[in-house]
Amino acid sequence: MxxxxxxxxxxxxxxxxxxxxxxxxxxxxxxxxxxxxxxxxxxxxxxxxxxxxxxxxxxxxxxxxxxxxxxxxxxxxxxxxxxxxxxxxxxxxxxxxxxxxxxxxxxxxxxxxxxxxxxxxxxxxxxxxxxxxxxxxxxxxxxxxxxxxxxxxxxxxxxxxxxxxxETTKGGPIEDLVGFAPVALVPKDKQAQLAATFPKFARITSLRCACHEARMVASGNADFVLFAKMTAWDHPAGAIAIQQAGGHVAMLDGSDYLVGKEGYLLCASDAATWGRLRDLFDFLLDAPAKPVNA
The missing domain is CATH 3.30.540.10 (Fructose-1,6-Bisphosphatase, subunit A, domain 1)
Structure with a gap:
C-alpha cells in the first residue's frame, strides 16, 4: 500500500x-x-x-x-x-x-x-x-x-x-493503460486537449458513474481514473478503496486528497503509473475544475 x-x-x-x-x-x-x-x-x-x-x-x-x-x-x-x-x-x-x-x-x-x-x-x-x-x-x-x-x-x-x-493492477506505460476521464467536466477550452490524449491509451472512456469507475480500478479491472468534479460524496469512498488496494491517490498537483479541495483527483494503480499520467494531464492544472454541489 x-x-x-x-x-x-x-x-x-x-x-x-x-x-x-x-x-x-x-x-x-x-x-x-x-x-x-x-x-x-x-x-x-x-x-x-x-x-x-x-x-x-x-x-x-x-x-x-x-x-x-x-x-x-x-x-x-x-x-x-x-x-x-x-x-x-x-x-x-x-x-x-x-x-x-x-x-x-x-x-x-x-x-x-x-x-x-x-x-x-x-x-x-x-x-x-x-x-x-x-x-x-x-x-x-x-x-x-x-x-x-x-x-x-x-x-x-x-x-x-x-x-x-x-488489488490494483501493476500499471505500466501509457499505451497499455485502461482508464476513465471526464471530457464533459473539464473547462471548455481544455476539452479538445484532453480528448486528444485518448488515442495514446489502450482504452479510455467514461461510465458516468464514479462508483463503478472507482470499483473498476480498485478491483484491478482498470488502471486509473481522473476525477474533475470535486464533491464531498463522489470521491472519498473510491479514493480509500483504490489506495487500500495498493493504488496511488493524490490531487493532480501532487498534494494530498482532502474533501473540499478544488482541482482534479487522479487515482492510479501505482505511484509510477500515477506519475506518467500526471505528466500527460498536467495541462489541466492551468485551468483547475471548479467544485460543484451537484
Missing amino acids: TDSLPVPVTAPLTMAQRAQILNLIRRAAKTEILPRFRKLSSHQIDTKTGIHDLVTEADKGAEAMIARALQTMFPHALIVGEEHASLNPEILEKIAEAEICFTIDPVDGTWNYAKGLPLFGVMLSVLRYGRPVYGLLYDPMVNDFITASAGGPTELVMPRNLRRTL
Missing part, C-alpha cells in the same frame, strides 16, 4: 457497525431504489444545476432513509448527503472540523439510473477532519459491496458475506 492518501491507521468503525451499515444500504436499495428503476414518471425526475444533472425520487428517498438511520447510530456525527447538501451547501463548511463525518451519495450515476441503464451505485464514506477513513461502494443490481477501511485491505463483499481481497 502507498502513503499517497495519509489516514489514521486505526479502523473508524467496529465490525458490528460496518455490518449494520451494509444492511442499511441494502435495505435502502431494496426499499427506495430498485422498486423505482425503469418505473419513474417524468414528475419523479428533476434537474439541479443543468439538464444533465438529475435528481429522482429514489435519490431523495434513499438518502433520507440512510441519513436518518446513521444519525440514530452515530448521534454526534456530521451527516452530509448529496441532496441535502445541494440545497444547504453551508453544511460543507463543517466537514474539515468534523471528527466523524458520513458522506452519502444515494444514487451515484443518477443520469444512468433515470435513463434505465443498470449502471449506478450507492456510495458512503467516513471522514475524519476531511480525510477518508472508510469507504463503501455498493452495486444494487448485483448486491455486492467494495469496502475499505484505514489500515486494512480493500474487499469485495458478496451475498452470504463471502469476501475477496482486491
Whole structure:
C-alpha cells in the first residue's frame, strides 16, 4: 500500500457497525431504489444545476432513509448527503472540523439510473477532519459491496458475506493503460486537449458513474481514473478503496486528497503509473475544475 492518501491507521468503525451499515444500504436499495428503476414518471425526475444533472425520487428517498438511520447510530456525527447538501451547501463548511463525518451519495450515476441503464451505485464514506477513513461502494443490481477501511485491505463483499481481497493492477506505460476521464467536466477550452490524449491509451472512456469507475480500478479491472468534479460524496469512498488496494491517490498537483479541495483527483494503480499520467494531464492544472454541489 502507498502513503499517497495519509489516514489514521486505526479502523473508524467496529465490525458490528460496518455490518449494520451494509444492511442499511441494502435495505435502502431494496426499499427506495430498485422498486423505482425503469418505473419513474417524468414528475419523479428533476434537474439541479443543468439538464444533465438529475435528481429522482429514489435519490431523495434513499438518502433520507440512510441519513436518518446513521444519525440514530452515530448521534454526534456530521451527516452530509448529496441532496441535502445541494440545497444547504453551508453544511460543507463543517466537514474539515468534523471528527466523524458520513458522506452519502444515494444514487451515484443518477443520469444512468433515470435513463434505465443498470449502471449506478450507492456510495458512503467516513471522514475524519476531511480525510477518508472508510469507504463503501455498493452495486444494487448485483448486491455486492467494495469496502475499505484505514489500515486494512480493500474487499469485495458478496451475498452470504463471502469476501475477496482486491488489488490494483501493476500499471505500466501509457499505451497499455485502461482508464476513465471526464471530457464533459473539464473547462471548455481544455476539452479538445484532453480528448486528444485518448488515442495514446489502450482504452479510455467514461461510465458516468464514479462508483463503478472507482470499483473498476480498485478491483484491478482498470488502471486509473481522473476525477474533475470535486464533491464531498463522489470521491472519498473510491479514493480509500483504490489506495487500500495498493493504488496511488493524490490531487493532480501532487498534494494530498482532502474533501473540499478544488482541482482534479487522479487515482492510479501505482505511484509510477500515477506519475506518467500526471505528466500527460498536467495541462489541466492551468485551468483547475471548479467544485460543484451537484
